[in-house]
Amino acid sequence: MERIIVIGNGMVGYKFCEKLRAKAGKSDFEITVFGEEPRPAYDRVHLSAYFTGTTVEELTMAPREWYEENEIELLTGELVTEIDRENKTVKSHKGTVLSYDKLILATGSSAFVPPIKGVEKQGVFVYRTIEDLDAMMAYGKKVKSAAVMGGGLLGLEAAKAVLDMGLETHVVEFAPRLMPRQLDDQGSSVLQCQLEDLGINIHLGKNTQEIKGNGKLDGLSFNDGTELNVEMLVISAGIRPRDELARQHELEVGPRGGILVDDHLKTTDPDIFAIGEAALHKGMIYGLVAPGYEMADVVVNQLIKGDEKAFTDFDMSTKLKLIGTDVASFGDAFGEKEPFKAIVFEDKVSGVYKRINISEDGKRLLGGMLVGDAEAYNMLLQIAQNGMALPPNPEDLILGARGGEEAVGNGVEALPDTAQICSCENISKGDICKAITEDGFENIADIKKCTKAGTGCGGCVPLINDLITETLKSMGRRVRKTICEHFDYTRQELFDLVKINDIKTYDELLDKYGEGDGCEVCKPAVASILASAWNEMILEKSMTIQDTNDKYLANIQKGGTYSVVPRIPGGEITPDKLIVIGQVAKKYNLYTKITGGQRIDLFGARLDQLPDIWEELVNAGFESGHAYGKSLRTVKSCVGSTWCRYGQQDSVSFAIEVEERYRGLRSPHKLKSAVSGCIRECAEAQSKDFGIIATENGWNLYVGGNGGAKPQHALLLAADIDKESVIKYIDRFLMFYIKTAEPLTRTAPWLNKLEGGLDYLKDVIINDCLGIGEQLESEMQLLIDAYKCEWKEVVNNPEMRARFKHFVNVEDVDPNLSFKEMRGQKFPTSWG
Amino acid sequence: MIELEKYRSVTLENVKTWFKAAPVSAFQENGGGCVKIESLQIAVFNFSRRNEWYAVQNLCPHKMQMILSRGMIGSESGEPKVACPFHKKTFSLKTGKNLNGDECDIATYPVKVENDFVYVGLED
Ligand code: SRM
Ligand SMILES: Cc1cc2nc3c(=O)[nH]c(=O)nc-3n(C[C@H](O)[C@H](O)[C@H](O)COP(=O)(O)OP(=O)(O)OC[C@H]3O[C@@H](n4cnc5c(N)ncnc54)[C@H](O)[C@@H]3O)c2cc1C
Ligand code: SF4
Ligand code: FES
Numbered sequence: 001m002e003r004i005i006v007i008g009n010g011m012v013g014y015k016f017c018e019k020l021r022a023k024a025g026k027s028d029f030e031i032t033v034f035g036e037e038p039r040p041a042y043d044r045v046h047l048s049a050y051f052t053g054t055t056v057e058e059l060t061m062a063p064r065e066w067y068e069e070n071e072i073e074l075l076t077g078e079l080v081t082e083i084d085r086e087n088k089t090v091k092s093h094k095g096t097v098l099s100y101d102k103l104i105l106a107t108g109s110s111a112f113v114p115p116i117k118g119v120e121k122q123g124v125f126v127y128r129t130i131e132d133l134d135a136m137m138a139y140g141k142k143v144k145s146a147a148v149m150g151g152g153l154l155g156l157e158a159a160k161a162v163l164d165m166g167l168e169t170h171v172v173e174f175a176p177r178l179m180p181r182q183l184d185d186q187g188s189s190v191l192q193c194q195l196e197d198l199g200i201n202i203h204l205g206k207n208t209q210e211i212k213g214n215g216k217l218d219g220l221s222f223n224d225g226t227e228l229n230v231e232m233l234v235i236s237a238g239i240r241p242r243d244e245l246a247r248q249h250e251l252e253v254g255p256r257g258g259i260l261v262d263d264h265l266k267t268t269d270p271d272i273f274a275i276g277e278a279a280l281h282k283g284m285i286y287g288l289v290a291p292g293y294e295m296a297d298v299v300v301n302q303l304i305k306g307d308e309k310a311f312t313d314f315d316m317s318t319k320l321k322l323i324g325t326d327v328a329s330f331g332d333a334f335g336e337k338e339p340f341k342a343i344v345f346e347d348k349v350s351g352v353y354k355r356i357n358i359s360e361d362g363k364r365l366l367g368g369m370l371v372g373d374a375e376a377y378n379m380l381l382q383i384a385q386n387g388m389a390l391p392p393n394p395e396d397l398i399l400g401a402r403g404g405e406e407a408v409g410n411g412v413e414a415l416p417d418t419a420q421i422c423s424c425e426n427i428s429k430g431d432i433c434k435a436i437t438e439d440g441f442e443n444i445a446d447i448k449k450c451t452k453a454g455t456g457c458g459g460c461v462p463l464i465n466d467l468i469t470e471t472l473k474s475m476g477r478r479v480r481k482t483i484c485e486h487f488d489y490t491r492q493e494l495f496d497l498v499k500i501n502d503i504k505t506y507d508e509l510l511d512k513y514g515e516g517d518g519c520e521v522c523k524p525a526v527a528s529i530l531a532s533a534w535n536e537m538i539l540e541k542s543m544t545i546q547d548t549n550d551k552y553l554a555n556i557q558k559g560g561t562y563s564v565v566p567r568i569p570g571g572e573i574t575p576d577k578l579i580v581i582g583q584v585a586k587k588y589n590l591y592t593k594i595t596g597g598q599r600i601d602l603f604g605a606r607l608d609q610l611p612d613i614w615e616e617l618v619n620a621g622f623e624s625g626h627a628y629g630k631s632l633r634t635v636k637s638c639v640g641s642t643w644c645r646y647g648q649q650d651s652v653s654f655a656i657e658v659e660e661r662y663r664g665l666r667s668p669h670k671l672k673s674a675v676s677g678c679i680r681e682c683a684e685a686q687s688k689d690f691g692i693i694a695t696e697n698g699w700n701l702y703v704g705g706n707g708g709a710k711p712q713h714a715l716l717l718a719a720d721i722d723k724e725s726v727i728k729y730i731d732r733f734l735m736f737y738i739k740t741a742e743p744l745t746r747t748a749p750w751l752n753k754l755e756g757g758l759d760y761l762k763d764v765i766i767n768d769c770l771g772i773g774e775q776l777e778s779e780m781q782l783l784i785d786a787y788k789c790e791w792k793e794v795v796n797n798p799e800m801r802a803r804f805k806h807f808v809n810v811e812d813v814d815p816n817l818s819f820k821e822m823r824g825q826k827f828p829t830s831w832g
Numbered sequence: 833m834i835e836l837e838k839y840r841s842v843t844l845e846n847v848k849t850w851f852k853a854a855p856v857s858a859f860q861e862n863g864g865g866c867v868k869i870e871s872l873q874i875a876v877f878n879f880s881r882r883n884e885w886y887a888v889q890n891l892c893p894h895k896m897q898m899i900l901s902r903g904m905i906g907s908e909s910g911e912p913k914v915a916c917p918f919h920k921k922t923f924s925l926k927t928g929k930n931l932n933g934d935e936c937d938i939a940t941y942p943v944k945v946e947n948d949f950v951y952v953g954l955e956d
Binding site (some may be wrong): 048049051053054055058137164165166183210298311396445461485488507516519520521523524543544545547548551552556557558560687803806807808809810 | 835836837838839840841852854858859860861862863865866867868873876879880881882889893895897899902903904905906907908910912914915917918920922927928929933936937938939
């Protein structure tokens with residue numbers, strides 16, 4: 001039995017123990033761990049979560065019982081002060097002396113505190129341990145402002161923590177830009193704007209000369225003569241490896257610190273290894289956890305099998321977490337290693353900056369940086385690490401393919417089996433696929449348990465999900481788009497079950513055909529199905545399964561207020577009704593805006609005000625506009641033949657007729673329509689789910705158009721038909737869509753996926769090839785007959801009205817609501 | 833600025849006072865309601881399908897919105913959870929853990945029901 005002593009019970013020291021016990025029998029190694037901190041190793045990477053309520057227990061890597069079960073002797077609160085290399089023993093400050101065969105130094109690092117005058121003052125903190133955070137939180141309660149020294153990865157994380165403590169927040173950085181090691185000037189100036197919007201004050205190019213104050217700090221002075229008045233300072237100016245034991249006992253250390261190790265992580269004493277942030281490998285200190293875990297793995301393999309696998313350079317790609325805006329850099333972000341061409345995308349309006357470096361021959365992605373939108377991070381990292389082929393236009397990698405096609409280069413199927421998916425645990429695509437194909441795991445929770453992938457920082461979870469779907473597909477498994485874990489049915493199947501079995505409530509459906517307790521995916525999907533099937537008032541039986549906006553019959557906004565949108569069919573409104581809207585808006589101080597759908601939106605109503613506001617509107621003859629529902633929105637109109645010199649038919653009258661026919665109709669996604677009086681198309685009917693354009697002889701009916709995120713023109717379903725046929729075809733079209741579409745799929749993507757496409761649709765709607773035409777029409781008629789204005793029902797029902805308030809135990813309104821003023825109207829104060 | 837740090841999980845053993853919140857009927861079945869306790873806002877859920885009650889901070893840590901009581905409840909692999917109405921971040925009702933793995937966790941509080949009244953457990 002070999003005796004192993006680990007000095008340092010941090011993340012890497014712990015991981016070493018875990019790996020050694022997992023890979024070798026308990027009888028092969030006797031393990032003792034010394035930890036200076038009072039508690040077992042915890043997740044330092046997610047330390048900031050401690051500020052927001054995550055407990056020490058939750059952060060703990062493994063409880064003491066784990067060490068006991070695994071027969072690992074854990075000595076916490078004990079600092080090792082001496083190593084006797086000759087006799088192979090260590091001694092702690094408590095006097096414990098133990099002997100080893102192999103010694104592992106996993107002493108990590110400490111925060112670097114620059115020798116600035118006044119650093120010893122009260123109110124100066126570092127950000128590394130739970131004790132540091134406890135001290136910061138206690139002190140933070142007594143002060144109003146704080147600065148963070150250091151605008152790097154950790155500094156910005158600390159700044160967010162300080163901001164969340166409710167303090168006026170400053171970041172002071174020596175370099176002329178933020179995150180100087182990860183971002184270029186352009187990227188960091190975009191980041192700076194984003195952070196300033198969050199309320200963080202940024203000071204660049206500042207060399208701190210003195211920390212001022214009498215005993216406790218009250219300000220900083222810089223050597224350009226300027227000063228900053230703050231009451232607290234968090235220093236995050238880098239890390240210093242804890243190499244004091246090595247120095248003391250003549251193991252070689254680097255000129256700027258760090259315990260020197262070779263490719264096998266051996267120090268200059270072959271029985272002593274160093275791993276994690278304390279180790280200096282080829283001139284590098286790795287300040288990240290993933291390389292530390294890899295080091296632990298390399299040493300474990302050597303101890304067990306004498307395996308000579310070497311530790312090689314490790315990727316330093318990083319994604320910043322928690323700060324409220326995405327930041328990532330990967331590979332050779334600055335293009336320092338070989339000649340390159342950069343592609344840069346910058347959008348100052350939405351605060352997005354993306355840069356990728358392409359090799360000179362245009363064939364490889366070398367690295368890059370992303371600010372404001374880092375969704376592509378995982379895929380780009382994979383492409384760079386695996387030298388994967390680039391699309392013909394490499395700019396598609398950061399812009400997405402333009403021209404309607406699917407985004408390119410993002411298929412997980414293209415990744416080689418060796419591609420590293422989870423860098424924290426070093427799990428490859430092959431490992432994950434094997435868990436699916438050979439071990440039969442099919443969902444993310446099982447994959448996490450079985451492979452450990454995705455259990456570290458969690459950044460790779462979306463990739464793992466894609467891998468699961470793709471692998472199952474490639475196994476010939478029909479990947480049915482079932483709703484969620486509670487219903488093993490597609491939406492179409494559920495719709496049929498509801499109809500055939502006359503099911504009227506969610507609970508009934510869940511009891512009969514589902515399992516578990518439901519979730520935020522199936523509840524609104526079923527709510528929509530029930531509404532499309534029966535058109536009963538949605539709040540009566542089932543308020544709690546309605547999606548956010550449906551629940552209170554209004555769109556929720558930043559800050560938790562709601563908007564009010566009365567229906568204005570076809571966009572036609574009398575001056576009297578306009579005046580009512582104006583009066584209501586004034587009385588309740590609502591922000592007022594003309595929408596893109598030819599009506600008026602009133603924003604900023606409190607929950608408790610909604611029924612009162614609607615009572616006034618209903619009394620004046622208004623109805624709900626269903627702006628909150630996945631249901632018919634507006635039928636836009638152009639002025640048409642009554643006034644317009646070109647008009648062929650009366651588009652306004654027809655638009656009103658169509659809007660009143662389908663108002664309140666609930667569907668898989670929202671529905672929009674428009675009627676234009678002639679081919680000039682002023683109502684933009686061809687961008688709608690169903691659009692009607694007047695011709696000399698009647699009307700043309702278009703379907704499957706979409707504005708929004710992926711615009712698409714509608715397709716001509718029937719030409720020169722009369723009004724009755726238009727209505728008949730729309731009835732059939734909408735009902736067919738409602739019954740067969742997946743949740744939250746607009747008509748355009750639904751039609752794109754419909755097998756047989758437009759020709760098949762024509763066959764179903766016009767030629768009635770399925771023989772369901774009349775059924776569809778009568779189902780639609782049932783819904784139309786059942787229509788009632790939801791808001792009228794609420795206004796007249798005291799029990800429902802009572803649900804519209806913020807607190808259940810007092811009549812107070814939410815004291816956190818706050819507004820600012822702009823252009824003479826109110827706005828919510830922006831969110832963090 | 834809303835103070836996140838006011839919300840600290842309370843365990844059953846540590847309850848010093850039981851705050852009398854509201855009658856059971858104030859909470860819809862399988863729904864929630866927000867209880868004001870001085871400067872705290874606590875979201876209380878009547879998970880009638882499971883015959884369970886839960887209480888968590890009303891504040892969603894994602895964008896600091898006072899909103900979780902208006903969220904939808906459900907379960908994930910048996911774990912009861914609530915989804916924030918704004919961006920559907922989900923949190924365990926039992927432990928407060930963020931189930932998406934990207935936001936921080938939320939504080940949880942014990943709940944008891946006595947004589948048709950709902951009480952929230954507090955430490956002070
Ligand atoms: C108010 C309005 C913007 C405005 O000030 O003009 C608006 C506001 C919102 N739109 Fe819109 N859209 C508005 C016209 C549009 C239009 C233009 C139109 O209808 O002529 C479009 C593109 C046309 C289309 O839908 O095909 C549009 C495409 C979207 C989309 C993307 C849909 C898509 O298929 O890609 C969303 C997101 C969604 O529905 O999932 C969206 C979602 C939203 C939501 C509901 C976001 C939300 O869930 O909070 C916004 C709610 C505002 C609020 O709190 O009341 N809005 N939205 C317009 C209301 C029209 C109305 O009177 O009802
Ligand atoms: C706020 C914060 C956020 C971070 N975010 C990220 C991130 O997003 N991604 C990432 O990859 N990394 C991140 N890191 C870095 C990551 O936490 C470290 O890389 C990792 O913890 C290193 O592990 P380690 O075991 O080498 O060192 P440590 O975790 O520092 O552990 C070393 C332990 O050894 C103890 N010790 C030292 N000397 C002795 C001795 N003589 N006797 C006994 N015990 C001793 C120390 O007290 C300490 O407990 C972050 C760090 C911080 C502080
Ligand atoms: S485009 Fe629509 S969803 Fe986007 S911000 Fe404007 S109103 Fe909101
Ligand atoms: S505010 Fe709760 S999920 Fe965004």
